[in-house]
Amino acid sequence: xxxxxxxxxxxxxxxxxxLGRPLHGAQGLSRGGALDPLAxxxxxxxxxxxxxxxIEMPGIxxxxxxxxxxxxxxxxxxxxxxxxxxxxxxxxxHPIAPGQILKIGGVERGVVGYLxxxxxxxxxxxxxxxxxxxxxxxGALLQPADTLPLxxxxxxxRPACHLRAGGPFGARFTGGTVRLIPGPQSAxxxxxxxxxxxxxxxxxxxxxxxxxxxxLSDTEPTWHRAAGGLASEPIQAGDVQITGDGTPYLLxxxxxxxxxxxxxxxxxxxxxxxxxQAGPKPELHLTFIGWDEADALLATHTAALAKLAASVxxxxxxxxxxxxxxxxxxxxxxxxxxxxx
Amino acid sequence: xxxxxHIPAPQLLPLGMDAxxxxxxxxxxxxxNRAALAFxxxxxxxxxxxxxxxxxxxxxxxxxxxxxxxxxxxQTLIDSRDWLALPPTSPTRIWTLPxxxxxxxxxxxxxxxxxxxxxxxxxxxxxxxxxxRVLAIGFAPGQPYMGLLPQIWDFxxxxxxxxxxxxxxxxxxxxxxxxxxxxxxxxxxxxxTSFRPFSPGSSDPTPLRAGDEIRFARxxxxxxESLAQQPLGGAKREDLA
Numbered sequence: 001x002x003x004x005x006x007x008x009x010x011x012x013x014x015x016x017x018x019l020g021r022p023l024h025g026a027q028g029l030s031r032g033g034a035l036d037p038l039a040x041x042x043x044x045x046x047x048x049x050x051x052x053x054x055i056e057m058p059g060i061x062x063x064x065x066x067x068x069x070x071x072x073x074x075x076x077x078x079x080x081x082x083x084x085x086x087x088x089x090x091x092x093x094h095p096i097a098p099g100q101i102l103k104i105g106g107v108e109r110g111v112v113g114y115l116x117x118x119x120x121x122x123x124x125x126x127x128x129x130x131x132x133x134x135x136x137x138x139g140a141l142l143q144p145a146d147t148l149p150l151x152x153x154x155x156x157x158r159p160a161c162h163l164r165a166g167g168p169f170g171a172r173f174t175g176g177t178v179r180l181i182p183g184p185q186s187a188x189x190x191x192x193x194x195x196x197x198x199x200x201x202x203x204x205x206x207x208x209x210x211x212x213x214x215x216l217s218d219t220e221p222t223w224h225r226a227a228g229g230l231a232s233e234p235i236q237a238g239d240v241q242i243t244g245d246g247t248p249y250l251l252x253x254x255x256x257x258x259x260x261x262x263x264x265x266x267x268x269x270x271x272x273x274x275x276x277q278a279g280p281k282p283e284l285h286l287t288f289i290g291w292d293e294a295d296a297l298l299a300t301h302t303a304a305l306a307k308l309a310a311s312v313x314x315x316x317x318x319x320x321x322x323x324x325x326x327x328x329x330x331x332x333x334x335x336x337x338x339x340x341x
Numbered sequence: 342x343x344x345x346x347h348i349p350a351p352q353l354l355p356l357g358m359d360a361x362x363x364x365x366x367x368x369x370x371x372x373x374n375r376a377a378l379a380f381x382x383x384x385x386x387x388x389x390x391x392x393x394x395x396x397x398x399x400x401x402x403x404x405x406x407x408x409x410x411x412x413x414x415x416q417t418l419i420d421s422r423d424w425l426a427l428p429p430t431s432p433t434r435i436w437t438l439p440x441x442x443x444x445x446x447x448x449x450x451x452x453x454x455x456x457x458x459x460x461x462x463x464x465x466x467x468x469x470x471x472x473x474r475v476l477a478i479g480f481a482p483g484q485p486y487m488g489l490l491p492q493i494w495d496f497x498x499x500x501x502x503x504x505x506x507x508x509x510x511x512x513x514x515x516x517x518x519x520x521x522x523x524x525x526x527x528x529x530x531x532x533x534t535s536f537r538p539f540s541p542g543s544s545d546p547t548p549l550r551a552g553d554e555i556r557f558a559r560x561x562x563x564x565x566e567s568l569a570q571q572p573l574g575g576a577k578r579e580d581l582a
Contacts, residue, residue, distance in 0.1 A: 022391075022392070023391060023392045023403075024482075025392060025394040025401065025403075025479075026381070026392070026393060026394045026395065026478065026551075027478055027482060027483060027546075027547040028478045028479045028480060028481055028482040028483050028484050028539075028547060029482040029547070126541060127546075136481060136482055136521075136522065136539065136541075137522065137541065138541055181355070181357070181358070182355070183354070183355070183356060183357070184352075184354035184355070184356055184362040184364065184399075229367075229368050230367055230368065231366070231367065231368055231369040231373075231396070231397040231398040231399070232396060232397055232479075232480075233362065233364070233396050233397075233398075233399050234356065234362065234394045234396050234399065234400075234401035234479075236356070236357060236360070236401075238357055239357075256479070256480045256481065257394065257479040257480065258396050258397075258477065258479030258480050259480075266356070266357050268358070269357075269358055291355070291408075294358065295408070298358055
């Protein structure tokens with residue numbers, strides 16, 4: 001029997017996600033994939049592997065088991081996680097054996113966490129990707145009792161490791177200032193409108209999903225501009241569109257490919273993680289940058305990505321923990337899974 | 342006033358860090374649509390280009406590598422001819438899609454006919470006589486924007502949204518859109534087809550292409566039901582040499 005990941009309990013929004021399906025825009029299919037692709041890069045570094053499919057966990061995780069020894073990388077928004085009752089460090093990879101119970105609770109900060117097995121998820125692919133694309137009926141939300149097929153883990157017994165200090169992107173879970181680059185429709189907005197947008201304070205709104213993130217503000221939206229008469233144009237993740245009542249929405253992985261709402265700018269790729277991982281409380285501010293700064297920022301971001309592996313460090317476990325580990329294993333079957341409450 | 346209206350088309354504008362938008366017109370025109378399609382076909386062959394996405398009046402071109410050489414190559418292609426003067430092309434593929442105008446399949450037919458100022462019978466006659474082209478594929482997978490219909494169909498989209506089912510053919514602004522999945526829309530549903538523009542299980546999940554010509558054949562609601570079981574929902578495709 002081939003290996004599998006068994007889901008005993010699932011939060012309401014779990015789905016399999018990878019880097020999506022690029023290059024199908026002409027046929028109306030947006031890229032989709034993980035809301036926070038950086039988390040998949042982090043998992044790849046921790047697992048010494050290429051970026052692979054993960055379970056995306058918005059807000060709440062679940063309870064998981066495996067049928068063969070492997071490792072699990074825990075990346076993205078930090079969540080409360082235990083293995084047979086022993087707390088697991090986040091931004092880290094840990095060995096897991098059949099019979100052990102992995103419980104992942106709620107996010108401590110940020111929005112969406114990722115569970116990536118070292119034995120790569122081997123569900124059926126569509127156009128080269130295993131990512132669920134929920135609003136077009138590709139894949140589905142994961143449910144309790146679902147079983148995901150896994151491939152073989154090339155190094156199931158590699159010891160636990162973590163990203164030192166959370167890694168180079170470890171500060172993206174608490175909002176902050178997000179840099180915008182001008183887009184094809186930025187010139188439709190005047191200077192006063194752009195200034196008003198950059199002076200406002202935004203938070204994540206409740207009407208956020210895998211298609212878009214609502215940006216709420218107490219400021220009167222003087223940056224609103226009606227679309228009147230403009231033909232719909234290509235749109236993509238990162239674009240900030242101004243909807244009919246002036247509310248900005250950041251387009252995300254499952255956005256449409258063509259849209260009619262005017263777009264005031266696009267979030268620089270280096271700041272997308274900070275945007276998508278800003279929960280309902282952290283404040284977000286938008287600022288426009290020029291192309292020289294945008295190019296320099298992209299170079300810095302790319303260099304940081306390349307250095308991810310260098311921040312992977314062995315996780316040293318206190319030997320005194322080991323007797324506790326064994327005792328927790330004995331009672332693991334009767335814990336109530338309160339983390340999901 | 343559109344502050345860009347005075348800028349002569351086409352415009353070359355950055356779209357994110359790895360793409361450009363070439364805009365041939367801010368508002369829909371048939372010459373700009375032809376330009377967008379033709380430009381996409383040629384831009385796809387430029388060195389470093391990874392993806393082209395022709396929309397209604399603009400084309401997105403994604404590239405790998407530095408921005409400056411990509412921009413220069415695109416500007417050279419823009420300058421190589423008068424894209425807005427391209428003559429109409431002949432279609433290379435012609436589809437015939439079955440349409441039911443019966444009852445629940447056409448809840449907005451009366452409203453569309455009224456807005457167009459014709460009887461429902463005349464509205465159906467005009468749709469069946471139309472040979473619209475696929476102007477762009479987008480919004481949702483495989484979903485076609487088709488047009489143009491005669492001038493009387495130039496009524497606006499509704500501000501309120503109504504729900505339409507998969508296969509709904511909807512009209513507004515002289516265009517038709519065919520919905521792949523149930524969706525809220527401001528367009529008005531004038532008919533329904535058994536053809537689905539997105540079928541993930543098939544070898545060609547999004548069978549329509551921008552530039553295809555579309556014709557419609559009227560069937561009854563019950564015939565439409567049985568056609569749904571056939572390949573491509575009973576749609577027929579003719580390839581011209």
